[in-house]
Amino acid sequence: MWQETHPQFWSKFQVWEWLQQTFDVHQLDATCIPFQNFDIDGGQLCTMSLQDFTRAAGSMGQILYHSLTELKWNGHCGNELFSPVDIKTEIDELPCMLNPFKEESCFYDCTNTDLLDIKVPYQASMGQSTSNPVTQGKDSKNQAEQNMNKGDPRGTHLWEFIRDILLNPERNPDLIKWEDRTEGIFRFLKSEAVAQLWGKKKNNSSMTYEKLSRAMRYYYKREILERVDGRRLVYKFGRNARGWRESDK
DNA sequence: AGAAAATTTCCTGCTT
DNA sequence: AAAGCAGGAAATTTTC
Numbered sequence: 001m002w003q004e005t006h007p008q009f010w011s012k013f014q015v016w017e018w019l020q021q022t023f024d025v026h027q028l029d030a031t032c033i034p035f036q037n038f039d040i041d042g043g044q045l046c047t048m049s050l051q052d053f054t055r056a057a058g059s060m061g062q063i064l065y066h067s068l069t070e071l072k073w074n075g076h077c078g079n080e081l082f083s084p085v086d087i088k089t090e091i092d093e094l095p096c097m098l099n100p101f102k103e104e105s106c107f108y109d110c111t112n113t114d115l116l117d118i119k120v121p122y123q124a125s126m127g128q129s130t131s132n133p134v135t136q137g138k139d140s141k142n143q144a145e146q147n148m149n150k151g152d153p154r155g156t157h158l159w160e161f162i163r164d165i166l167l168n169p170e171r172n173p174d175l176i177k178w179e180d181r182t183e184g185i186f187r188f189l190k191s192e193a194v195a196q197l198w199g200k201k202k203n204n205s206s207m208t209y210e211k212l213s214r215a216m217r218y219y220y221k222r223e224i225l226e227r228v229d230g231r232r233l234v235y236k237f238g239r240n241a242r243g244w245r246e247s248d249k
Numbered sequence: 250a251g252a253a254a255a256t257t258t259c260c261t262g263c264t265t
Numbered sequence: 266a267a268a269g270c271a272g273g274a275a276a277t278t279t280t281c
Contacts, residue, residue: 157255191269202278204257210269215256217271232265232269 007071010042022067023060046072049160050243062248069164158215159224161198162186163237163244184237184244191233 005014015038037056038045045068053061053068156164165176166186175194179185188194191209199207216235219225223238237244 202256207257211257211259213270214258214272218256229270230265 005042007042007068008046010045012039012041015040015042015045018067018071019064022064062243065243066167069167156201158198158212159219159237159241160243161201162194162216162235163241165194165197166244179231179234181246184241185228186235186237187231188233188235 007018010018016035019035019038048056048065048068050061050065053065055061057064162176166178174189175197176186176188176190179187188209191213195207195209195212198212199205216225219238220227223240225241226236226238228234228236242248
């Protein structure tokens, strides 16, 4: 079942199962969103940004996006149960929790970088023989309707990566911390560690905070980030950054 | 396949 | 002195 497979490998049918389950858990009426917009497999699903979800499912998009993000990160989500308590126990065993006081010290490699990676412990091929939807229309329709705005490539960009760390503090202790949650102001606590993780995600082992921060500065012009001067390692989400507010959750 | 985006890399100069 | 911050320029990679 889809719960045991990474979203990346879901079939279209499994995507639908996930949709249904998510709506059930949140007591939402699944009939109010266009399932046709999700006639895609897990691989495609995972490339969808928050905006994509919003376009595809309106206000439900937020919920779906966060549910999926959770799954991508944790290998499971708090969907089945409302409480994420079970996640905690797993975190308490992190080696870097032993050093909660050091800031910006020498432990980037102590940070278990595997946590950020999408776990792929499962096989894409399971007993899926029976899980084929009878509904294989032609997809690619919904993907097309996303090309409305000027080039707005989806996928996970640096700012989204940063945001997701902020949104999942349980799994990534003390890498980046909110300074002002409602204003969207945050600060890097372990700048080099974050850079290492970013580099790992991009398969670039030579990433540094120096270079990462250059990319961050480019966001100012696009208003994805706002400048916070006078404060080292502090940034603020701008009007074009989506999905970081509590109310978005 | 070509071009636009989004970084990545490098660098000089300033600030804290 | 060390670590950040500012951006320009150019090279690369990723997307569309």
